[in-house]
Amino acid sequence: SQKIEQNSEALNIQEGKTATLTCNYTNYSPAYLQWYRQDPGRGPVFLLLIRENEKEKRKERLKVTFDTTLKQSLFHITASQPADSATYLCALSNTGNQFYFGTGTSLTVIP
Amino acid sequence: DAGVIQSPRHEVTEMGQEVTLRCKPISGHDYLFWYRQTMMRGLELLIYFNNNVPIDDSGMPEDRFSAKMPNASFSTLKIQPSEPRDSAVYFCASSPRDRAYNEQFFGPGTRLTVL
Numbered sequence: 289s290q291k292i293e294q295n296s297e298a299l300n301i302q303e304g305k306t307a308t309l310t311c312n313y314t315n316y317s318p319a320y321l322q323w324y325r326q327d328p329g330r331g332p333v334f335l336l337l338i339r340e341n342e343k344e345k346r347k348e349r350l351k352v353t354f355d356t357t358l359k360q361s362l363f364h365i366t367a368s369q370p371a372d373s374a375t376y377l378c379a380l381s382n383t384g385n386q387f388y389f390g391t392g393t394s395l396t397v398i399p
Numbered sequence: 400d401a402g403v404i405q406s407p408r409h410e411v412t413e414m415g416q417e418v419t420l421r422c423k424p425i426s427g428h429d430y431l432f433w434y435r436q437t438m439m440r441g442l443e444l445l446i447y448f449n450n451n452v453p454i455d456d457s458g459m460p461e462d463r464f465s466a467k468m469p470n471a472s473f474s475t476l477k478i479q480p481s482e483p484r485d486s487a488v489y490f491c492a493s494s495p496r497d498r499a500y501n502e503q504f505f506g507p508g509t510r511l512t513v514l
Contacts, residue, residue: 332503334504385449385455
């Protein structure tokens with residue numbers, strides 16, 4: 289079955305720096321990859337979708353890359369702010385209907 | 400729109416009792432998903448519906464779990480009988496038809512504790 293791994297440890301960075309989160313997968317060939325943000329006690333909130341034929345996608349301070357050869361997606365937050373502190377989840381799908389989620393990476397931006 | 404609505408927000412019950420979780424998706428959304436989230440296993444897809452029809456329930460852990468969607472505005476997830484290992488946060492999410500490849504809108508979740 290598919291395996292999706294995100295940074296196993298929490299990530300702490302200084303305000304203003306770029307945060308880079310990793311999503312690696314095996315036994316899978318997703319056509320779609322999403323990133324979500326989840327705050328404590330709340331449901332995940334969609335951030336970005338990238339398709340297998342897209343190498344990179346940007347939205348404001350967010351940038352996502354999708355390397356199907358390395359089986360990896362990188363999620364960047366530039367000029368990070370304390371308000372960016374949350375857990376970030378990647379989700380993969382080969383049909384676009386069912387998405388399988390990673391366990392998430394906890395990000396803390398230190399003022 | 401109020402977003403996806405789930406009830407109850409918290410449920411504490413004893414082992415062996417029946418538990419029913421409820422979800423109201425966003426109006427006009429044709430897809431509805433039920434997920435379970437735990438620290439150990441993360442966010443797991445249990446079942447999803449398209450136009451009120453169950454499409455894939457392969458994530459439902461065992462026969463104790465069942466889900467229904469009697470109409471476009473309501474779905475239930477039932478656990479009978481409940482066990483302590485069912486303790487988790489259960490999320491409902493919906494997605495509009497033409498954007499099924501895109502975002503899912505999650506509800507606030509139901510935190511279930513089975514004693």
